[in-house]
Amino acid sequence: MTVQQRALRTRRRVLEAAAAVFDHHGFASASIADILRAANVTKGALYFHFPSKEALARGVMEEQKRALVLTNTGLHTQTVIDITQGVARLLRADPVLRASFRLTVEQGAMGPEDPSLYLWWLGVCRTHLVQAGKAGELDGAADPDALAHLVVGSLTGVQLLSQVLSRRADIGERLATWWRTVLPGMVADRVLPRLSPQGSDDLLAAVRGNGRGKEVGVR
Structure with a gap:
């Protein structure tokens, strides 16, 4: 060596x-x-x-970028759902990732807070939501930037609540419930039946092959 x-x-x-x-x-x-x-x-x-x-x-904290699992189901909105559900699955399995998210929330104890990781997640989600809008997947009144903030903020809150109430045992279902609630007001009617709030089959395959959460690209 x-x-x-x-x-x-x-x-x-x-x-x-x-x-x-x-x-x-x-x-x-x-x-x-x-x-x-x-x-x-x-x-x-x-x-x-x-x-x-x-x-x-x-x-x-930087390790949470390894939790980015991207899928290509043909629907950009599903990619965003899969990003959140991928994080949920890896949070349950990877102590490094769990610590990364905890530290991001607690970073005020280290000194001035650094928004860079939140901005990174916002950028990832915004990119795919913009593509969803261009593909006609979103409701005409939907704003990709506002939706990105909603997704990242809600993922942060859901994982914290799940940690407190169940040690994240129910995080996947909590996220799926959140997605079922917001999707009808977010996407076009023709797209809604094609979406899987609990995560796509592609996500399950990607996470299984992803081990401890190394970043994988769009397939």
Whole structure:
């Protein structure tokens, strides 16, 4: 194994250990000592990759981009549904992703809040909703930008509520219920029967083949 490969493996081990600690304790209560014990690395090795607890937390937060699973069912609106349901499935399975979402909500404890991850998710959803509008999938009065904010805000709230009430055991069905509620006022009548609020078959296949949530492109 090369020096670079060992460094990458150490960085990943530190990141995963930190995520487990952040997921369990939250940012404020997590300690570097706890993370060092969980990762089984020296303090020097940890600080070589992450100069502070804040930097480590932001490294974990960036991991949520790995939760982006894109599908190509022929309907751009279904792609947006699948993005949210893909996140839901991976949140249940991936502690790094769970910590990433928790830290994004708690980031005020680290100092000035950074909206970049929310803006990234907004951009992803807006891109596909604009395409949905151009394809005639959306109701004529629907605004892709406003819908993107609605989707991202609702996903944030649904996953938080599901975490508190069921440790996210019901997150997929909660999202499906939300989609069933909003879709009739969002899409054209001819499109509604073709949509799957619980996620498409393509999504199930993509998540199974996606392991721990590596980003995959449109197929």
